[in-house]
Amino acid sequence: MQVIETFQTYYYGGIYSDTYEEFSDGGPKCAAALSNQFRITVSAISATINILIIYLAWNKIKNSRELDLKLVKNVKPSLFEKLIGYLCFATYIVMASYKYYTRRGIFMHNPCHYVLLFSGILLTTEKTKVKAVIFISYMRWLFGPITAIIFPVTNGMVLAWEEEFFWIEHYLAAFVGPLCLIVCGRYGFFKMSFWELLVHQYFGFAIHILYMRFIMVPQSMLTWANLNFTLCHPESDPLIPLIGDYYFYLADHYLNMASFLTVLFQITASGIIMAPVYLFKSVFKKKQD
Numbered sequence: 001m002q003v004i005e006t007f008q009t010y011y012y013g014g015i016y017s018d019t020y021e022e023f024s025d026g027g028p029k030c031a032a033a034l035s036n037q038f039r040i041t042v043s044a045i046s047a048t049i050n051i052l053i054i055y056l057a058w059n060k061i062k063n064s065r066e067l068d069l070k071l072v073k074n075v076k077p078s079l080f081e082k083l084i085g086y087l088c089f090a091t092y093i094v095m096a097s098y099k100y101y102t103r104r105g106i107f108m109h110n111p112c113h114y115v116l117l118f119s120g121i122l123l124t125t126e127k128t129k130v131k132a133v134i135f136i137s138y139m140r141w142l143f144g145p146i147t148a149i150i151f152p153v154t155n156g157m158v159l160a161w162e163e164e165f166f167w168i169e170h171y172l173a174a175f176v177g178p179l180c181l182i183v184c185g186r187y188g189f190f191k192m193s194f195w196e197l198l199v200h201q202y203f204g205f206a207i208h209i210l211y212m213r214f215i216m217v218p219q220s221m222l223t224w225a226n227l228n229f230t231l232c233h234p235e236s237d238p239l240i241p242l243i244g245d246y247y248f249y250l251a252d253h254y255l256n257m258a259s260f261l262t263v264l265f266q267i268t269a270s271g272i273i274m275a276p277v278y279l280f281k282s283v284f285k286k287k288q289d
Helices: 002-012 036-062 079-101 105-109 111-124 129-139 143-150 162-183 194-223 240-288
Strands: none
Touching: 002 105, 036 194, 036 240, 079 105, 079 111, 079 162, 105 111, 105 194, 111 129, 111 143, 111 162, 111 194, 129 162, 129 194, 143 162, 143 240, 162 240, 194 240
C-alpha cells in the first residue's frame, strides 16, 4: 500500500490540495465544470466516428508514398538526425524529472511530451513501414506544441530553469524535430493530391482523438487532473466564450483544422529550407552539362 500511495503522490499529488487549486490544472472546480455523463457520451460518439475514419482511410494509407521505402535513399538516420534525436530524449527526461519532482507526473501524458518522444524515436532509428505510419500520425499531433507556444500555460512551474525547458521542449517538438525529419529526406513524401493529403490528415488526427478519448479522458475523470483540457476548458482558448462546454466535442473539428494548417506550414517551411540546396544542385548540374 505504501508503494501505491507513494506512486499516487508523485503521479498527481501536487495538482491540487485543500489549500491550493489552479483551475487549468485540475481539481474539484475543474471536475465540476462538466458532468461525467456528458464526458462519457461525447467521448463515445467521438471515438466511434474516428474508429470508422481510420477503417475507411486505411486502404489509402497502406498504399501511401510515405510507406514506400524504395523512395528513401538511406533508411538509416544521419549523424545530425541522431544528435537532434538525442537532444529530444534528453529534454524529455528533464521534463519528466520536473513533473515527478513537483508531484505532477501524470502531465507527462499530455500530447506535447509524446510528440517530443516520438521525434527522438523517429530521428534515431531506421525507417520502417510501421514508423512511416507513426510519422503520418505524428505530423498531425504537431499543432499541440505550436498551440502551447502561442497560448502558453506555465503556472506551477516554480523550479529553476523549468519554464526555460518548457520553451526548449516545445520549440524542439514543434519545429526542430519535424523539420529535421523532412529536410534530411527519410520522411515527408508529400507529393500527393489534395484529396490524399486530406485522407492522411483525418487518419492521423483520428489517432490523436482516440488517444484523447480512451487514455486522457478516463485518467482525468479518475484523478481530477486536467490532462490536455479533457476535464475542463482551457482558460486561454479564445473560442470558449462562443461555444462554452461544447468545446469538448467541437475541439475535434477546430483543432483538426489547426492541425492541418500546421502540416501545411511544415511542408512550406521545409521547402523554403531546401530551396537553396535544390538551386545549388540545379546550377551545378547545368555547369557539368
